Amino acid sequence: MKKDFINIADLTNKELKGLFGLTSKVKEDPKKYSDKLKGKTLGLIFMKPSSRTRVSFEVGMHQLGGYSIYLSSEDIKLGAREATKDIAKTLSRYLDVIVARTYSHKDIIDLAKNATIPVINGLSNLSHPCQALADVFTIKEKIKRTKNVKVAFIGDGNNVLHSLLLCCAKSGINISFITPKGYEPDSNMLYMAKQQAQGTKATVEQAETIKKCIQGADVVYTDVWTSMGQEAEKEKRLKDFTDFQINSKLLQDAKPNYLIMHCLPAHRGEEITDEVIDGEHSIVFDQAENRLHAQKALLLKLLQ
Numbered sequence: 309m310k311k312d313f314i315n316i317a318d319l320t321n322k323e324l325k326g327l328f329g330l331t332s333k334v335k336e337d338p339k340k341y342s343d344k345l346k347g348k349t350l351g352l353i354f355m356k357p358s359s360r361t362r363v364s365f366e367v368g369m370h371q372l373g374g375y376s377i378y379l380s381s382e383d384i385k386l387g388a389r390e391a392t393k394d395i396a397k398t399l400s401r402y403l404d405v406i407v408a409r410t411y412s413h414k415d416i417i418d419l420a421k422n423a424t425i426p427v428i429n430g431l432s433n434l435s436h437p438c439q440a441l442a443d444v445f446t447i448k449e450k451i452k453r454t455k456n457v458k459v460a461f462i463g464d465g466n467n468v469l470h471s472l473l474l475c476c477a478k479s480g481i482n483i484s485f486i487t488p489k490g491y492e493p494d495s496n497m498l499y500m501a502k503q504q505a506q507g508t509k510a511t512v513e514q515a516e517t518i519k520k521c522i523q524g525a526d527v528v529y530t531d532v533w534t535s536m537g538q539e540a541e542k543e544k545r546l547k548d549f550t551d552f553q554i555n556s557k558l559l560q561d562a563k564p565n566y567l568i569m570h571c572l573p574a575h576r577g578e579e580i581t582d583e584v585i586d587g588e589h590s591i592v593f594d595q596a597e598n599r600l601h602a603q604k605a606l607l608l609k610l611l612q
Contacts, residue, residue, distance in 0.1 A: 316474035335601040346373035351403040396422035440471035442598040460525035461485040465493035473501035480508035
C-alpha cells in the first residue's frame with residue numbers, strides 16, 4: 309500500500325525518528341545511496357514557483373540515481389484545464405512519486421486521493437512538512453538533543469509554523485510562538501500539536517508577549533510577513549508586524565548561545581535584519597542545505 313507525505317501528522321513518532329536517522333546517514337555518506345532510486349522518476353507539480361524546494365528535490369533525486377520532471381502552473385492547471393483526479397490517475401502511469409506545491413491544501417489532498425503513487429506535499433496554504441523535517445533535523449544536529457530545548461517562533465501563524473509546531477511536538481522539543489492579533493495559527497493544527505506534545509512531554513504554548521516568547525530560547529525562528537499570494541495585504545501586514553522584527557535588541561532575552569533560523573526567502577530589513585541573518589548565531593543556510601538531505605531520506609522511505 310502506497311504512503312503519502314501530506315502532513316507531519318502522517319508520520320508516527322517512530323517513523324519520524326527513523327527518518328531523521330536516515331537523513332544523518334544520507335548526509336554523511338551520499339555515495340552509498342547514489343543508485344538507490346535508479347530508474348525512478350519524480351514529477352514536480354508546482355503551481356507556485358520555488359527555488360529551494362524545486363532545486364533540493366531535483367538535485368536530491370539525481371543524487372539518488374533517479375530522474376525528475378518539472379511541471380509548472382502553465383503545464384498543469386489543477387482543476388482548471390483538467391480535473392485533478394484525472395491528472396493524478398494519468399501521472400501515476402508515468403511517474404513513481406509526485407511532489408506538489410500548491411496554493412490550496414485541497415489540491416494536495418485530491419492528488420493523493422486519486423494517485424496510485426506517493427504524493428509529497430511540497431507546500432500548501434496549510435502546511436509545509438518538508439521544511440519542518442529539515443528544521444527539526446537541523447536543531448537536533450546543532451544542539452545534539454531535543455529534551456529541554458526551546459524554539460521561539462515570532463511572526464505569522466502560517467503553513468511553516470503549522471508544520472513546525474507538529475514536528476517539534478512529535479520530537480519532544482518545546483515550542484513557544486507569538487503572532488500579531490488576527491494572524492494566529494489554524495486552531496485545528498494547534499490542537500493536533502498540543503495532542504502530540506502530550507505523548508513526548510513537550511510544551512506548545514502561545515506566548516502573551518514577545519519578551520516571554522523569546523526568553524530562554526535556544527532557537528529563534530521567523531518567516532516572511534507577506535508570503536506569495538498575499539501581496540495585496542503587504543501594506544497592512546508591514547504595519548501589523550512592525551514590532552515583530554528579529555533584531556539584536558529583541559534577541560537580548562534569548563540564551564547567550566541562541567541559534568537563528570529562517571525558512572527563506574528572507575525579506576531583509578522586514579522580519580529580520582542583515583546583522584542577525586548574517587551573524588555568528590545564524591544557521592539559516594545550514595537549515596537550507598538540510599532540505600536536500602531530509603528530502604532524499606523521505607524519497608528513499610517512500611520508494612523503497
